[in-house]
Amino acid sequence: MNYLPGTASLIQEIDKKLLVVLRDGRTLIGYLRSIDQFANLVLQYTIERIHVGKKYGDIPRGVFVVRGENVVLLGEIDIENEDKKELQQVTIDEILEAQREEQQAKQEEEKAxxxxxxxxxxxxHIDNVTEEFM
Incomplete structure (x- = not known):
């Protein structure tokens, strides 16, 4: 197997199931169908996975185009061990409510x-100042 420099190395990941972490913190799981010279990705059968504690929920997203500059982490999912997770899957509504509660708790902590x-x-620090203080 030859080494391919830069984004060309992603060619080896075509048609594989990947986990992609974005700059905004979202986690996507889908099959890589296409890439370009800027590492823009096209994912098919994509889900957005939300983690809160030991629970997770999946939101179906379908075909998803990701700008290469927004990718923080990209890795192949081990299909054989994919079901061996210590997390509990919950409904979309449950995970969104848990995420909202977690974000609210973080805001309260930041205010304190x-x-x-x-x-x-x-x-x-200016990043920590909420609208309440502005």
Whole structure:
């Protein structure tokens, strides 16, 4: 097997089931059908998998085009061991509700951190400032 430089190495992954993590944190699972010189991907039979704790839910997305610059991680899924996961699959509604609760808890924690920093006379990092303080 010869080494292919850059995005050309993705040619070996065509028609394989891949997991793709995007810059915005989303996780996609689908079959790689096409790539180009910019590492743009076309995935078929794609699902978006949402993880919250030990639970996960899958949202069917169909054919999905991903800009190469948005890919953080890409890897082949081991089909033989795919079903041997320690996670519990739940419905889409359940996982979306759990995700909303998790995000709400993170926001509350961030608000508490910012409040504690302000009480000590420190300015929170600009990324951490919520609309409430602006």
């Amino acid at each position: 951190k910012n409040k504690a920093l302000r009480e000590r006379g420190l300015q929170p």
